[in-house]
Amino acid sequence: MKSEHDIIDATPSKRIYRSIIADYGLNTAISELIDNVIDSRKRRKFKRKIKVIIQIGTDDQTILIRDDAGGIREEDLSKLISPGQSHSDGESPSIGIFGVGSKRAAVALARDIRISTRYSTEDTSFSVEYDDEWLKDETWLLPCYKIPDLPSNTTEILLSRLRLHISEEDCSKLHEHLCYTYAHFIEDEVIEITLNGATVNPLFFDKWAYPIGAEPREFTRRFKPEGHDLRILFKITSGVTYEQGSVGGNYGVYIYCNERLIVSASKAPEYGFQTGVAGVPHPRMSNARIIVELTGGAARLPWNSSKTGLNYNHEVFKAIREDIHTAVKNATALSKRLQPDFETSVEPYKAGTVVCSNLRDDEHLKPSKLPEIPKARKTIQVTISELNKKVGIEKPWTVGAYESVIAVETIKKQHNLKQRNRILLIILDSTLEIAFKDYLAHEVTQPMGQGQLTALFNNRIDVNARVKQTVYPSDGALWSKVDYFYKMRCELVHKRVSVSISDQDIEEYEKLTTKLLSEMYGLSFPNT
Template identity: 30%
Template sequence: MESKKQTFFKGEPTKDFFIDFLTKDIALDKAIIDLVDNSIDAAKSQKSLTESHYDFSDNKIELFINEDEFIISDNCGGFSLDVAKDYALRIGRPDGIDFAKNSIGRFGVGMKRAVFKLGKQIYIESKCHNGDHFKVEIDVDKWKNKTIEVSTTENEKFEIIDWNFDFELIEKQSESRLDKNTFGTFISVKHLREEVKEEFRSNVSIKKLIVDLETTLAYSLENGLKIFLNKISLQPRPILLLYSDLVKPYAINRKFGDISVDIIAGVGEPSPDDAGWYIYCNDRMMISANKENLTGWQGGKNYFSDTGVQKYHNKVAMFRGLVFFNAEDSKLLPMTTTKIGIDSDSKLYKSVRELMIEAMKIVLSKLNEIDSHDDRKNIVDNTEKKDVKDILSNLTQNFYFPNPETNSTDSSISMKRISYQVDGKLFENVAEFLNTKTGKTIGIETFNYFVKMNDLDEIN
């Protein structure tokens, strides 16, 4: 019998595409943060929101990095065999698979892309409360060439690409790399890529990774999560806003179906490096200090038409804008696969961007009135630096900001700087009495005491 002619072209991807091309789409530090994201999502899947946040005080993630091996381990609950088969170890997320609520995982490439980015000998172990305990060992070079022989109805044999990963059940504690009473995940990568080895040899690169973790995951750290990198305990680096009775950020909340969006625009200490917009999805930072047209400024990449907002200039280096997207279903969030960008074509993001522009215009109009370094310093010296999460519930839509002294005729909202020297011993005595070490606090307390004792509160 004459065999049928092939009437199709092969459309499946090659493994080389996944291993080499897709891994180039993400920086090394972001790939590592992707693995930490997976641990956090695992922890979220076993918890409930309390007062709009998760309590991670019982969760720990440890990273060990050197030029020979990368290790990440956690006690965040692990993932089951079903999750591993249906999603965690598949290339991409199939339809019908549920997401952990309020997670960051969405596209089904994060863990696989990250470990392939790192090296060629991969060990993944997971142990969960339901009793599932298994390991997966991947030799990338062997897996890349792995095929399956299949036969047609006409007994013709040919090979197809085998994308599967083999797993083994772990039945003895001696076979496990997780502690006896730990339910979580352990990942080790050896035979690191040369460019990865070079990065891991660099103290500068390690310090940068620490800062990136502390900044990107600040709010998970604030909620009790413990992260260690080479035994260094990481501390949160949230965005701080200046706050006082006279200085308060603009803030609004909007609902877009099942998505909640908070937009806060205010001021921080003058810093060109820190100025700009910060965008979060489910408390994970996606964009930091952005001053391009993506977030409403003129100049930069021309994603949108004219916004009526100036091109960034260091004169407005006090500007800080924050956007928090929150949704139970991460598919609704406007983020890119690498989680270091925002999908500018998203209908949701375009709507939110318009609100960001409105907020930015209000704040920049005030910042542009300040020409004096001393005026900026006065504002900084007479305000507190606060994490926006600590003040979010007390914010109103109005933006409060003092008029610069040169343009203000209302002494009730102008600000003055007081600077003087005193005897050192007397300073120490007063500092001890007030239980403080800062001259700023002493100055404010003694000034307020004088005002109160002389009934000057209502002076005109």
């Protein structure tokens, strides 16, 4: 038999507020307050768009947030400050559940807090105020004031004596954060947000590329987490994006819970960026993107209490982890294969259709349902070297000629070189000049000796004419081009004003060079 011994006082300490101040920044705290507005609209079953106005004074260091989401009843004012009190039952697809978010967000931002509100059907406006002094006192009693009328349906939060200094740059970052975090709600006209007079517009991460056979894939399934009765809607979309990224850039995993962005561009090992799955983050993965969307009762989703990440031990995350790993592995492999030829393999394919499929409730995503990874393309160096390996062994003097073409192809991809075409012109013309000398020394019926070659090479036009006797002798247009590009090279080297060299000039000269090398030595080049 058990008998009652005593009563334990379980009233929470106000230290619950102060202990989380370091966990909240400007973006996180403002988002908590906006979450409350969105949930209030849903709870009140409003059909109209809710307006949120945010004013941040970088001079006086204050924050004012006003919304028209219905206001707060007089009997519910305690929910503004009491930890754990919340309107959410956890079963609806809301974005607030824990009953502490807005309270600790306000405390995390400011030492002085004033919340004023007028419920839609009430004639009176009320205000509550609290500060650091109240937080030091363990009593939970707090005076409530009647104030001059606010507009009906309005709640206004004024935060002053901010804990962290807020700059214009911080406001700019907050604006971008809100654009991404609430993109779905803004686009669906659930909410309208302005920050310092600037409208927050929706920004999504759907800049997909649609290479043939490697289009983005979307999969949807519903499942019941272990021990739960209600199902969770799970959607995952993966592929490559035409937005260029980097190791620290905007590629990786994005996760929405009930349409709110929770995780952005994560490359955490738990999502598959680890040895044995996709591998550790690498620049060649920088076009991979994976978007996960979870919809269900707020209490059943795996987000943490600040909605800045997932609980990896949650049964829902465990149920979808394998699918995320499969999608991450495929998308990063696609990126690594396509990224070296981004300009031709990814960037041009900005239009197309996402391939959508449904999975059974108990079915996991299989690699066979995702795009096949293209076979590795040989680099231009390997391709040209393999094509001419035999010739290079039989005629060692040809190796320098075809390796010069490899150098040209390599430099052509270096778009950061401001004088790239100048370098290429010099390489191509020098390649032909040396190749002509070697041709006259090794390939003609009566090879020329060193003395003859030295005398001849004092005049390049004569060299061209001598080679022309046996190489394309009747193609006057071809040899006119050879002379033209030689004179362009001379202008570049000897004149005081640099000659203009276009990409088209380089393409034409490279084709001319490889054609002559093929004819003189039997060398082979791609696309010739």
